[in-house]
Amino acid sequence: MSADDISYATTMNVIMTWERVKKLGNYQTVVGDIVLDHVLKRDPSMRAVYRLPMDQDPSSHATYGRHAKALVEMVDCAVSFLGPDLEFIQDDLKDLGLRHKSMGVRPEHLPIMQEGILYGIEECLDIRLTNAERDSWNAVFTFLVSCMTRGMEE
Numbered sequence: 656m657s658a659d660d661i662s663y664a665t666t667m668n669v670i671m672t673w674e675r676v677k678k679l680g681n682y683q684t685v686v687g688d689i690v691l692d693h694v695l696k697r698d699p700s701m702r703a704v705y706r707l708p709m710d711q712d713p714s715s716h717a718t719y720g721r722h723a724k725a726l727v728e729m730v731d732c733a734v735s736f737l738g739p740d741l742e743f744i745q746d747d748l749k750d751l752g753l754r755h756k757s758m759g760v761r762p763e764h765l766p767i768m769q770e771g772i773l774y775g776i777e778e779c780l781d782i783r784l785t786n787a788e789r790d791s792w793n794a795v796f797t798f799l800v801s802c803m804t805r806g807m808e809e
Contacts, residue, residue, distance in 0.1 A: 668791035673734045687723030690775035752806025769796040
């Protein structure tokens with residue numbers, strides 16, 4: 656997917672949904688905990704990416720909260736870059752993919768993160784995203800993941 660495939664309406668759906676999330680008190684911790692818990696249950700091998708031991712509850716590990724918050728901060732940053740001209744962030748996203756590769760993230764982890772973030776949004780807002788909102792998030796994630804994957808493959 657290219658930047659040209661992301662419409663203004665798509666961008667606005669994502670931004671407006673994320674703004675609702677940000678109105679929650681302590682949203683970075685709340686959403687981060689939900690997302691990271693979901694991701695690690697979906698693919699326990701991702702514990703290695705976060706250096707979380709397999710033999711203990713990951714949420715009890717000292718670094719869990721920091722990792723959970725960092726996930727939400729990355730989404731926050733990505734949403735803040737959405738706008739009419741996404742071409743300029745493609746190289747940054749490729750670099751981000753390369754950095755993630757160096758931490759042990761593989762391309763197949765990215766859709767699991769996408770699923771976890773959508774799950775986290777719905778859980779913390781106690782709603783089901785509309786079809787338009789879900790389609791918009793999926794379009795944006797497809798763009799982000801495709802750019803990051805190119806960076807991982809270099």
